[in-house]
Amino acid sequence: MTQSLASKSHEIREQIVDGVAALEGTDPLELPPLYDVVEPDALESIFSPTISGTARVGRIEFPYAGHTITVEVEDEPVVRIE
Template sequence: MEQTLAVDTDEVSERIVTGVAALEGTDPMELPPLFEAIDPDALTAIFATTESGGSRSGNVAFTYADHRVTVEFDEDDEPVVTIE
């Protein structure tokens, strides 16, 4: 099963945890801390608004709680989280 979420940059880490919890059918507090898979502050910084206001591009992929998580920018310059 796969879940895709469009999110605000301030909520990327929270959406990852709640998305994985939804796929697992469990409480987010039952999952391992996200920082064991990736630094949440660094993840937020990567997808923060640029100082020049320019468009971002690219993606970050990692494994969290046995799920492949990809965060990338969509055509509207918003981060999209895909959890497989």
């Protein structure tokens, strides 16, 4: 099952943790720390605009809490959980 997330949060890390918690039907605090698999600040900075303001584009995929997380950015970040 794949779920794309529409989240109120602009922070990718929150979208991931909240999305996995929703899929699992659990509290986000019950999940393992995201930093066990990826550096959250680095994840945010990878897709932040450049110093000149140019948007970055890209894709990253990693395992978290038994799911495959895919973050793709073109105009806005899209987080998918499988």
